[in-house]
Each structure stands twice: as C-alpha cells, then as structure tokens.
Amino acid sequence: MTLIDLANPTRFLKLTERLLPWLAGLTALLLAIGLAQSALAPDDYQQGATVKIMFVHVPNAWLSMFVWGIMSLSALGTLVWRHPLADVAAKAAAPIGAAFTFLALVTGSLWGRPMWGTYWEWDARLTSMLILFLMYLGLIALWRAVEDPSRAARAAAIFTLVGAINLPIIKFSVDWWNTLHQPASVLRVGGPALDKSFLIPLLVMAIAFSLLFITLHLAAMRNEILRRRVRALQMLQAAEQQGQLRSGAL
Amino acid sequence: MTLGPYASFIVWSYAVCALVVAILIVWVALDYRKQQAKLRALDAAGVSRRSKRNAAEVS
Amino acid sequence: MTALLAMIRRDIKIALRVGGGALIGVLFFLAVVVLMPFAIGPDLALLQRLGPAVLWLGALLASLLTLDRLFMADHEDGSLDLIAMSRTPLEFACAAKALAHWLAAGLPLVVATPVLGLLLNLDGSASLAIAATLLVGTPALTFTGMIGAALAVTLHRGGLLMAVLVLPLSIPVLIFGVAAAGAAITGPVSFGTPFQILCALSLASMVIGPFAAAASLRQGLD
Numbered sequence: 272m273t274l275i276d277l278a279n280p281t282r283f284l285k286l287t288e289r290l291l292p293w294l295a296g297l298t299a300l301l302l303a304i305g306l307a308q309s310a311l312a313p314d315d316y317q318q319g320a321t322v323k324i325m326f327v328h329v330p331n332a333w334l335s336m337f338v339w340g341i342m343s344l345s346a347l348g349t350l351v352w353r354h355p356l357a358d359v360a361a362k363a364a365a366p367i368g369a370a371f372t373f374l375a376l377v378t379g380s381l382w383g384r385p386m387w388g389t390y391w392e393w394d395a396r397l398t399s400m401l402i403l404f405l406m407y408l409g410l411i412a413l414w415r416a417v418e419d420p421s422r423a424a425r426a427a428a429i430f431t432l433v434g435a436i437n438l439p440i441i442k443f444s445v446d447w448w449n450t451l452h453q454p455a456s457v458l459r460v461g462g463p464a465l466d467k468s469f470l471i472p473l474l475v476m477a478i479a480f481s482l483l484f485i486t487l488h489l490a491a492m493r494n495e496i497l498r499r500r501v502r503a504l505q506m507l508q509a510a511e512q513q514g515q516l517r518s519g520a521l
Numbered sequence: 522m523t524l525g526p527y528a529s530f531i532v533w534s535y536a537v538c539a540l541v542v543a544i545l546i547v548w549v550a551l552d553y554r555k556q557q558a559k560l561r562a563l564d565a566a567g568v569s570r571r572s573k574r575n576a577a578e579v580s
Numbered sequence: 581m582t583a584l585l586a587m588i589r590r591d592i593k594i595a596l597r598v599g600g601g602a603l604i605g606v607l608f609f610l611a612v613v614v615l616m617p618f619a620i621g622p623d624l625a626l627l628q629r630l631g632p633a634v635l636w637l638g639a640l641l642a643s644l645l646t647l648d649r650l651f652m653a654d655h656e657d658g659s660l661d662l663i664a665m666s667r668t669p670l671e672f673a674c675a676a677k678a679l680a681h682w683l684a685a686g687l688p689l690v691v692a693t694p695v696l697g698l699l700l701n702l703d704g705s706a707s708l709a710i711a712a713t714l715l716v717g718t719p720a721l722t723f724t725g726m727i728g729a730a731l732a733v734t735l736h737r738g739g740l741l742m743a744v745l746v747l748p749l750s751i752p753v754l755i756f757g758v759a760a761a762g763a764a765i766t767g768p769v770s771f772g773t774p775f776q777i778l779c780a781l782s783l784a785s786m787v788i789g790p791f792a793a794a795a796s797l798r799q800g801l802d
Contacts, residue, residue, distance in 0.1 A: 320525040324534045331538070350795065367545060374541050378534040385527040402748050409744045416737045425799040426731050430745060433727055433792050437749050440781070444752035447777075448759065483542065490549045497556035501563065508568040 280496045283356060287489045294486040301479035308472035315469070324382040326472050330480035331375035332396075335403060336438075338368030338484065342410075343435040346428035356492070358424035359499075361431065362414055363491035367484060369407035376400055395449035399442045406434050420499060583668050584676040591680030594653070602684040605646040606692050612638035613696045624701040631700040632761035635710050636717075638696075639689045640754060643718055644743055646685040647725040650677060651733040651797070660733070664801055670794040678726045678789065686718040702765075709764030709771070713778060717757040720782040723789030724749050730793035734800020753781055 305326070315322035342364050348357025379397050380390045391397070413430055417423035595602035616634045617627060627634075654660040654677075663673050690711050697707030728746035735741075760774035 314525065319527070320531060321527050323531050327534055327538045350799070370541050370545055374538050377537050381530045381534040381537075384530055402751060405744075405748045409748065412741060412744055413731070413735075416741050417735050422735070422800065426735055426796060429727070429792055429796045429799070430731060433749065433788065436788060437752075440752050440784075441748070444755045444777075448755045487545055487549055490553065494549060494552045494556055497553070497560060501556055501559045504560070504563045504568050508563065508566065511568070 280355070280500075284493060284496060287493045291486065291489060291493075294482060294489065298479060298482040298486050301475060301482060305472060305476035305479045308475055312472050313468055318386065321382060321385050322469065324378055325469070326476045328375060328378040328382055329473055330477040331371045331378060332400065333477060334480055334484055335368060335372035335375050335400065335407075337481070338364050338371060339403070339407075339431070339435060339438065341488075342368065342431045346431040346435075349424050349428040350432075357428075358421060359492050359495045360488070361424065361427060362420070363495050364488055365407060365411050365414060365427075367487050367491065369404065369411060371480075371484070372400060372404045372407055376404060393449070395446045398449065399445045402441055402445070403438065406438075410434070420502075583666070584672055587663075587673065587676045588680040588683070591677055592684050595649075595681070595684035601649055602646065602681075603688060605642040605685045606688045608645060609638045609642040609689055609692060610696065612641060613699060616700075628701045629766075631697065631702045631706070632710055632713075632765065633758050634700060635693055635696060635714070636754060636758045636761065639693075639714055639718060640721060640750060642689055643686055643721045644725055644746060644750075647681070647722070647729045647746075648732060648739060648742055650681050650726060650729040652729075655733045660797070661801060664797055670798060671790045674726065674730070674793040674797070675723075675786070675790040678723050678793075681726075682719055682722040686722055689718060690714045706761075706765045710761040713757050713760045713764075713775065716775070716779050716782055717753055720753045720778070720785040721750055723782075723785040724753070726789045727792045727796065730796040731800075734796055753778070753785075756781060 309323055309326035312323065312326070314320050342361045345357040345361035345364070348354040349361065376397065379400065383392055383394070383397070384390050387394075410427060410430060413427050414423050417426065613634060616630070620626060620630065651660060654663065664670055666673070693711040693714055694704075694707040697710060702710070725742075725746045727749075728742040731745065732739075732742040756774045756778040759769070760771060760778055763769050763771045763774060
C-alpha cells in the first residue's frame with residue numbers, strides 16, 4: 272500500500288473504516304492511563320497542584336504546531352503532486368488544529384491566573400499561540416470563502432506554506448519583543464529539570480492527544496470525501512434535470 | 522489527591538478540554554451521518570456515480 | 581528587463597492618474613494620525629511617547645488598504661492574464677508590480693511621516709528616524725501583502741479576507757519597526773539591532789512574496 276494507492280478515495284475510505292475503531296479504542300485507553308497518571312502525579316514544590324494543568328496544556332500546544340506542520344505537508348502534496356487526498360487532509364485538519372490551539376490558549380491562561388495573578392499576560396509563548404490561533408481562523412475563513420473545493424485548496428495551500436515560513440519568524444520576533452518589555456518569563460516549565468514523575472504522565476498524555484488528533488483527522492477526512500461525493504452527485508443531478516427540461520422543451 | 526487552593530482552575534482546564542474534545546467528536550460523528558443520509562437520498566433518487574454506470578474513472 | 585521597467589512605469593502612471601487611488605493611502609494615513617489625539621487626549625507628552633506606534637500603525641493600515649488595488653484592476657480589464665501568459669517570468673512580473681505599487685503608494689507615506697511627526701510632538705531627529713524605519717519597513721508590508729492580494733484576486737474575494745490573512749503575517753515587521761523607531765527616541769536597546777532585523781525582514785519578504793504571489797496567480801487564474 273503506497274501513497275499512490277491511497278489516491279483512490281474508495282480505497283482510502285475502506286482503510287479508514289478498518290482503522291478507525293482500533294485508533295479510537297487505543298486513544299481512549301491511553302487517555303485513561305494518562306488521566307490516571309496525571310491525577311496521581313505529585314505536586315510541584317513551587318506550583319503546587321496547578322502543575323496538573325501542564326498535562327493538558329503542553330499536549331495541546333504541541334499539537335497546535337504539529338497540525339500546522341501536517342497541513343504544510345498536505346499543502347506541498349496539493350501544489351507539487353496534486354494528490355487529491357492532500358486537499359482533503361489539509362481541509363479536515365484546519366478546524367481540529369484551531370480547536371487544539373484554542374485549548375492551549377485557555378489552559379495556558381487558566382494556568383497563568385494562579386501564577387501571574389491575571390488571566391492574560393502578554394507572555395511570549397501565549398502571544399505566539401494567539402497569533403497562531405488568528406492564522407488558523409484566517410485559514411478557515413479562506414476555506415469557507417470559496418465554494419469550489421479545488422480552487423480553495425490551492426489558495427489555502429499557498430497561505431499554509433507562507434504561514435509555515437512565517438511562524439518561526441513570528442515566534443522569534445515575539446520572543447524579542449517580550450524580552451524588550453519584560454525581563455523574564457514567569458512560566459518556565461519544560462526545561463531539562465522536569466522530574467520523571469511529571470515527564471511520564473506528560474508523555475503519555477502527549478501520545479494520547481496525538482492519537483486523538485489522528486483519529487479525528489481520519490474521521491474528518493472521511494466526511495470530507497463523502498461531502499465531495501455528495502457535491503459531485505448533486506451537480507450531476509442538477510445537470511441531468513436541466514438536460515431533461517431542455518429535451519422536454521424541444 | 523488534593524488540588525490545593527487553585528482547585529477550580531485545574532478542574533476548569535480539564536473540563537474545557539473535555540468539552541471541546543467532545544464537541545469535536547460529536548461534530549465529526551454528526552457530519553458523517555449527514556453526509557451518509559445525503560448519499561442515500563441521492564442514491565434513492567436514482568443519481569449514481571458515473572464509475573458505477575460505465576466503469577469509467579471519474580473523481 | 582525593459583519589459584519589467586515598462587511595467588513599473590505603466591503601473592506608476594496608472595496609480596497616479598485620476599482614478600488611480602494611490603494617494604488616497606496618504607490621506608488615510610493623515611486621517612488616522614489626526615484621529616489619535618481625539619482618542620487618547622491632546623497630552624503632548626503622551627502623544628510623543630506613542631508617536632512611533634501611532635505612525636507605524638497608520639502606515640501599516642494605509643498600505644494594507646491600498647493593496648487590493650495591486651492586482652484587482654489588472655484582473656478586471658484582463659491585462660493580468662496577458663502578464664501571466666507573457667514570456668517574462670511571473671515571479672519577476674509580480675516583483676515589478678509590487679515595486680511600482682510601493683513607489684506609488686508606500687513612498688508617499690514615508691515622505692509624509694516627518695510632517696505628521698510634527699502633529700505628534702516629535703522632534704526632527706525622531707521623525708527622521710521613524711521615516712527611516714518606514715522606508716525600509718514598508719517594502720516588507722507591500723511584498724507580504726502582495727500574497728494576500730494575489731489570493732484575494734484569484735478567489736474573487738477582496739477586502740476583509742485579505743486583511744485577516746495578511747495582518748498576522750505583518751506582526752514581525754510591526755514589532756521591529758516600532759522597536760527601531762522607539763530605540764531611536766528613548767529606547768533601552770540600540771537603534772542598529774532592530775533596524776537591521778527590519779531590513780532582513782524586508783529582504784526576505786522580497787524573495788518570498790513574489791514567489792508565493794506568482795504561485796497563487798498561476799494556480800488560481802483560469
């Protein structure tokens with residue numbers, strides 16, 4: 272089974288049909304283990320129990336960037352190889368990525384409230400995350416602005432790639448801007464000093480959330496393929512009805 | 522397990538995550554049903570894919 | 581080369597003649613800066629402190645608003661298809677169009693800055709510093725915005741969608757532009773560092789912008 276074989280939507284649908292229950296089960300299992308482990312994780316000596324927010328915050332933040340990476344790969348597939356599944360993959364990923372970015376923002380600000388005393392701090396990481404969220408919303412708006420899916424796919428692919436080039440620049444400039452205005456970041460987790468008792472639940476949760484994304488993404492891709500099939504059939508139906516009308520008139 | 526003075530923030534962040542993930546799952550599932558229903562309706566109306574009619578390869 | 585020069589000359593002529601609308605950008609810039617004191621009060625010290633930010637925001641919005649003219653008019657009368665089909669590589673043609681647009685719409689903003697600086701109680705050297713940052717920064721805005729303009733014209737959607745797409749991408753330019761301008765007036769950091777990064781952003785956008793815009797036009801025009 273190569274990538275070329277997957278270009279056939281019917282074959283892809285069959286494959287997802289077979290894979291999805293297993294993926295969903297594995298996701299649920301890992302999420303349960305991760306949640307149990309994060310519940311049992313000890314309190315941090317500085318942050319107390321709020322460190323538990325990290326176990327949902329970090330996986331979401333990681334996924335928000337990972338999803339943009341997936342969309343960039345799909346964008347290359349759209350522009351270079353014109354792979355029909357690449358359009359579908361890119362479109363299906365955008366709302367899911369936006370949701371993960373939103374979660375990273377919300378959990379970040381809920382984590383920040385006890386640490387900083389305010390829900391929103393123009394902290395470098397949160398600010399870059401906010402800009403990423405804006406870009407996700409812009410991308411979704413772009414997808415929704417155009418009716419013809421293949422035309423929208425090419426425009427979205429170009430924006431995704433430009434965004435992928437720009438994201439490191441944005442990250443760098445926000446970091447620079449942040450150090451200019453406030454000397455040190457308060458939120459300093461994820462350094463090498465992370466203890467094993469935090470690291471293992473964090474890793475399990477990260478894998479569980481990644482699997483969750485893969486499951487949702489495959490299901491959303493399946494929906495998108497069906498949606499295109501419906502669209503093609505509806506257009507066919509409309510064309511046939513028009514043809515009948517015309518032949519009836521003659 | 523004690524959650525300390527900031528229990529509400531921890532509970533809220535897990536709750537928001539659960540809610541958003543649930544919304545995503547429900548959205549995907551409902552969308553699947555909707556598309557399947559539409560396909561069935563079109564099939565019942567006699568509109569079928571050209572590939573089924575004359576085995577020609579169409580997208 | 582002569583083809584590109586001819587295109588630049590043509591675009592500037594079109595932009596500056598009646599109905600071209602390039603100079604409306606300057607008018608908008610002026611209007612935004614004049615509005616500011618009404619929003620934040622006529623406190624001269626405060627205006628001076630906010631001066632670089634106000635001028636940069638005004639210039640950013642003004643150059644963004646004029647951008648949808650970049651391909652739209654040529655698309656409507658069909659010359660964009662001719663440009664796309666001509667032997668000149670589309671990337672160069674896009675770069676030439678952006679350059680012409682910057683000369684007609686971006687450069688007047690830079691020239692107007694010292695005058696507007698007077699309204700914001702900025703002294704001569706500060707105004708000149710801001711004008712210098714705008715001089716090297718506005719090309720980045722034009723060349724990044726060109727990507728949005730190309731997407732908008734191929735999708736037949738203008739205005740707000742383009743702004744929504746382009747604004748996040750122009751954040752780095754805004755950060756370093758305001759930082760360099762601020763550094764020249766008060767700042768804790770030296771003027772050189774942000775100014776050089778701003779130059780780098782402009783140069784990078786001059787490479788990325790034409791390629792992305794040309795790709796978008798090639799994919800989208802039919």
